Amino acid sequence: MEIFDNLALGFSVAVTFQNIFYCFIGVLLGTLIGVLPGLGPVPTIAMLLPITFGLPPVSALIMLAGIYYGAQYGGSTTAILINLPGESSSVVTAIDGYQMARKGRAGAALATAAIGSFFAGSVATFLLAVFAPPLADLALKFGPPEYFALMVLGLVASVALAAGSVIKALAMVVLGILLGLSGQDVYTGTPRFTFDMLELADGIEFVALAMGVFGIGEIVRNLEDEHSRKVMVQKVKGLLLSKEDIRRIVGPILRGTFIGSFLGILPGGGAILSSFAAYSIEKKISRHPEEFGKGAIEAVAAPESANNAGAQTSFIPMLTLGIPSNPVMALMIGALIIQGIVPGPNVVNEQPSLFWGIIASMWIGNLMLVVLNLPLIGMWVRLLTVPYHILFPLIVGFCCIGVYSVNNNALDVFTMALFGVVGYVLVKLDCEPAPLLLGFIIGPMLEEYLRRAMLISRGDPTVFFTRPISATMLALAVLALAVVLLPSVRRRREEAFKE
Amino acid sequence: MTRFVKSPKDVASGLLLILLAAFFAWQALDLPMGRAIRMGPGYFPMILAGLLGFLGLLVLIGGLTVPAAEEDAGIGFRRWPWQALGLVTLAVVVFGLGIRPLGLGPSMGLAVFLSALASRRFNIVTGLASAAIMVAFSWAVFIKGLGLPLPLLGPLLGGY
Structure with missing residues (x-):
């Protein structure tokens, strides 16, 4: 079967000394930032982008992917041990995981999280291998109008599925696109929004924007209220699960994997939404719903499986369509572009070793994570208590040198400072900055496909509605918007996100 | 209001x-x-x-x-952490201004130290130590390891 040939190719790429090494570095760093306070995968990947320039594309992507799913793992450790979710996707895990830790069952909770994540990661990786190539083949048949419609749908869906005000999120997308259009116009070479600065001819540096908003801005937000972290459990014991535990977690892990794999493909939802959904479904079907919130092992197994599955399957739209479903995927697309690879359906066919190598490395990385997390848990526990006031100046320093090293250009450093302030102000005004980054990455592609589509149709905008695929996608986008803007759904949605 | x-x-x-x-x-x-x-x-x-x-x-x-x-x-x-916002932004700007004329060492040290000031738990010893560690680390990784064309000390301080 073709898929096994492909997977064999993938493993032959992933199991080289160099790539295993970068995979290891990636998951190690990912776990580290998941465990350390106030540092998420977005600024970390942005900081490390410059370092990956010198690597071959496969190694670079393998390492960056490792950081992403490694962070999901590390985030659950802090959620369980100190009731502080390291990543937003482990918010749900904290509810029951921490209660388990208080009852002296931290080991069982950590083991459940690790087993669930590993199983979900393996299944989702396999799904990625099965579904990505046909999806890419389908996308190859798309013309400019279909691509334009697909991107609009992707952006709208990511807005509709995210928390917070839909209109504000849409405004952030539009603002992101406008910022993304800065620099020389591809067709005419006319400089746009450059204020006659030569350094801006290539546009606003993507790394500077991402690090400013998600790195510097986040630091200021963390400095609002500083509190020390207390670790419940100094020594984690009892990593082995009892037969009863195993019996109780099989169902939740399977359901969590299924939910996470499905929701991960959708733009915007990914890891966060899937963990929430998995938790509420388990609570609904459980025979002991009263245990939820008081240390139910199912409530750790399901969301942890779901968020890891979602993290893996969110690679599907990124690798096959070139469309990012969350800020991390936007950074991955940035990394591909920097490496000279055009993201989109051609990646699967033209760069098979890259595509299958990444997939195979994900499975290897998930295996490494189990080894890293269970036996070495003592080391991570000690890192949990690193005080933030020591950590954050180092992060600022890293961001500075990292952003400078992209182009050896001081203007990028100032851009980062500016977007740090912008990011903080936006968060304070309840405008989530994540859609801004998605818009920024998609903006130039969106304009190009729009221009090409209009050229083909001789300036007739109805082309988007007369071609069936693009019409369907635009209709779906309008429908998604209409649904979330309906007053009744709006109220329910707000409640759902509060819970 | x-x-x-x-x-x-x-x-x-x-x-x-x-x-x-x-x-x-x-x-x-x-x-x-x-x-x-x-x-x-x-x-x-x-x-x-x-x-x-x-x-x-x-x-x-x-x-x-x-x-x-x-x-x-x-x-x-009024509850915004104005001091933290100002200091962290200042740290980044100082780095950008200093990187060419002063070199990596002084600008990195200044940036880390200035941002350390932003915390209410700042103390001078850890602030200076963090700055020193970051200077040494960034020298090892970015100048030695990645070969960035950056002097540790810039032209203003007698470097090249």
Whole structure:
């Protein structure tokens, strides 16, 4: 079967000394930032982008992917041990995981999280291998109008599925696109929004924007209220699960994997939404719903499986369509572009070793994570208590040198400072900055496909509605918007996100 | 706040968005628009600026009519960590200004030390130690390891 040939190719790429090494570095760093306070995968990947320039594309992507799913793992450790979710996707895990830790069952909770994540990661990786190539083949048949419609749908869906005000999120997308259009116009070479600065001819540096908003801005937000972290459990014991535990977690892990794999493909939802959904479904079907919130092992197994599955399957739209479903995927697309690879359906066919190598490395990385997390848990526990006031100046320093090293250009450093302030102000005004980054990455592609589509149709905008695929996608986008803007759904949605 | 403003956050966001839209539209005015069949560089930005302004208006109207949720504490300018915001931004700007003339060592040290000041738990020993560690680390990784064309000490300090 073709898929096994492909997977064999993938493993032959992933199991080289160099790539295993970068995979290891990636998951190690990912776990580290998941465990350390106030540092998420977005600024970390942005900081490390410059370092990956010198690597071959496969190694670079393998390492960056490792950081992403490694962070999901590390985030659950802090959620369980100190009731502080390291990543937003482990918010749900904290509810029951921490209660388990208080009852002296931290080991069982950590083991459940690790087993669930590993199983979900393996299944989702396999799904990625099965579904990505046909999806890419389908996308190859798309013309400019279909691509334009697909991107609009992707952006709208990511807005509709995210928390917070839909209109504000849409405004952030539009603002992101406008910022993304800065620099020389591809067709005419006319400089746009450059204020006659030569350094801006290539546009606003993507790394500077991402690090400013998600790195510097986040630091200021963390400095609002500083509190020390207390670790419940100094020594984690009892990593082995009892037969009863195993019996109780099989169902939740399977359901969590299924939910996470499905929701991960959708733009915007990914890891966060899937963990929430998995938790509420388990609570609904459980025979002991009263245990939820008081240390139910199912409530750790399901969301942890779901968020890891979602993290893996969110690679599907990124690798096959070139469309990012969350800020991390936007950074991955940035990394591909920097490496000279055009993201989109051609990646699967033209760069098979890259595509299958990444997939195979994900499975290897998930295996490494189990080894890293269970036996070495003592080391991570000690890192949990690193005080933030020591950590954050180092992060600022890293961001500075990292952003400078992209182009050896001081203007990028100032851009980062500016977007740090912008990011903080936006968060304070309840405008989530994540859609801004998605818009920024998609903006130039969106304009190009729009221009090409209009050229083909001789300036007739109805082309988007007369071609069936693009019409369907635009209709779906309008429908998604209409649904979330309906007053009744709006109220329910707000409640759902509060819970 | 007056009674007209039901949700200060939304009113502020709406005004900010409209202002940004106006700014982008003003910038795009100088660009050739072209026509739909062959769009000029100003065509798409102008559409987007219009859309941004419209969305900003919706947010503004919402802020004037729909009361904010009860747990919403407002913008709370006075509670903003102004000192932290200022110091961290200053640290980054100082790094950008210093990197060429002063070199990596001094600008990195200054940036780390300045941002350490932003914490309420700042103490001089850890501040200086962090700065020293980061200078040594960035020298090892970025100059030795990655071979960045950057001197540790810039021309102003007798470097090259």
